[in-house]
Amino acid sequence: VSERLIYQRLALVGLGLIGSSIALACRERGAVGEIVGFTPSAAEREIAKSLKLADVYPESLAEAVAGADLVVLAAPVGAFGAIAAEGAAHLKPGATLTDVGSVKTAVVRDVKPHLPAHVHFIPGHPIAGTEQSGPASGFASLFEGRWCILTPAEGVDTEALARLERFWQGLGSSVELMTPERHDLVLAITSHVPHLIAYNIVATAADLETVTSSEVIKYSAGGFRDFTRIAASDPVMWRDVFLNNRDAVLEMLGRFSEDLTALQRAIRWGDGELLEDVFTRTRAIRRQVIAAGQETPEPDFGRHHGDKDAPKS
Numbered sequence: 001v002s003e004r005l006i007y008q009r010l011a012l013v014g015l016g017l018i019g020s021s022i023a024l025a026c027r028e029r030g031a032v033g034e035i036v037g038f039t040p041s042a043a044e045r046e047i048a049k050s051l052k053l054a055d056v057y058p059e060s061l062a063e064a065v066a067g068a069d070l071v072v073l074a075a076p077v078g079a080f081g082a083i084a085a086e087g088a089a090h091l092k093p094g095a096t097l098t099d100v101g102s103v104k105t106a107v108v109r110d111v112k113p114h115l116p117a118h119v120h121f122i123p124g125h126p127i128a129g130t131e132q133s134g135p136a137s138g139f140a141s142l143f144e145g146r147w148c149i150l151t152p153a154e155g156v157d158t159e160a161l162a163r164l165e166r167f168w169q170g171l172g173s174s175v176e177l178m179t180p181e182r183h184d185l186v187l188a189i190t191s192h193v194p195h196l197i198a199y200n201i202v203a204t205a206a207d208l209e210t211v212t213s214s215e216v217i218k219y220s221a222g223g224f225r226d227f228t229r230i231a232a233s234d235p236v237m238w239r240d241v242f243l244n245n246r247d248a249v250l251e252m253l254g255r256f257s258e259d260l261t262a263l264q265r266a267i268r269w270g271d272g273e274l275l276e277d278v279f280t281r282t283r284a285i286r287r288q289v290i291a292a293g294q295e296t297p298e299p300d301f302g303r304h305h306g307d308k309d310a311p312k313s
């Protein structure tokens with residue numbers, strides 16, 4: 001048995017960007033013995049098969065999770081409650097159940113009540129992604145050099161936790177532990193509100209009457225283009241993020257609106273000093289992001305599949 005092997009049987013529930021990337025990374029690094037892939041969509045199952053993401057593709061959730069040592073929920077977070085309700089009774093005693101959902105308190109709320117005591121539930125969130133979605137969008141290096149946040153409850157089995165940490169480290173990530181509440185607040189400002197801003201500015205531009213949309217597209221290199229990349233992210237996944245991290249997002253949006261009003265006022269009153277001061281501070285943050293190695297590398301798309309722009313089926 002390889003020393004890299006962390007779990008014998010892995011069940012992936014959801015085979016989109018994150019699920020398919022976990023499958024490819026596990027294969028490349030020998031982290032699991034067998035991969036069970038589950039998605040309710042027959043069309044996605046066929047794509048997953050053609051990409052050889054998993055070893056078996058059961059048609060029922062019960063079959064998929066039965067006998068798995070690690071079950072990873074990788075569907076949109078709004079689906080987790082129903083998945084847990086249907087799958088819980090089929091989980092093997094001693095199995096670890098984790099997820100990759102972008103919010104954590106709502107996931108604990110929706111999943112935990114369904115679980116038997118003999119299952120180790122350790123919620124998680126790899127801070128890695130792209131604006132692509134679907135089974136053809138994954139790539140094995142997605143988690144390399146990224147953080148994965150785990151939000152175990154107090155009293156969690158320490159061996160199960162250590163093993164899940166080794167799993168993510170085996171895929172190239174560093175692991176950080178946090179409470180679900182802390183996670184949701186931090187991610188509201190680092191991920192959720194930035195996505196909302198991108199969705200909003202692209203929608204605002206699309207609705208303009210005084211500037212045509214062809215002009216917006218033609219001159220997009222002026223800054224708009226970078227927002228369009230983020231605003232192309234999966235609509236269902238992001239709908240569920242906002243519905244399930246409401247309080248933290250509203251809190252951060254309140255702060256954001258206040259600061260935006262201050263900038264608006266500085267522009268109105270010609271307060272160049274304030275503008276320059278803010279822009280200088282933000283430039284320093286950008287340098288810190290680069291220094292911390294958190295600038296997105298170009299995904300290694302070509303190696304594992306064909307068309308990175310293929311529409312989600």
Ligand code: NAP
Nearest residue numbers: 014015016017018041074075076077101102129130133134
């Ligand atoms: P995605 O590419 O849209 O994949 C989601 C997959 O889940 C799709 O294949 C979808 O199938 C499937 N699915 C839907 N309902 C399901 C169910 N009831 N049971 C099993 N599978 C189901 O999205 P993703 O980007 O991989 O996101 C998956 C999870 O990772 C989300 O919880 C998200 O919050 C989290 N996450 C995303 C990112 C990111 O940047 N994208 C980063 C970190 C974490 P259909 O298409 O047929 O509905």
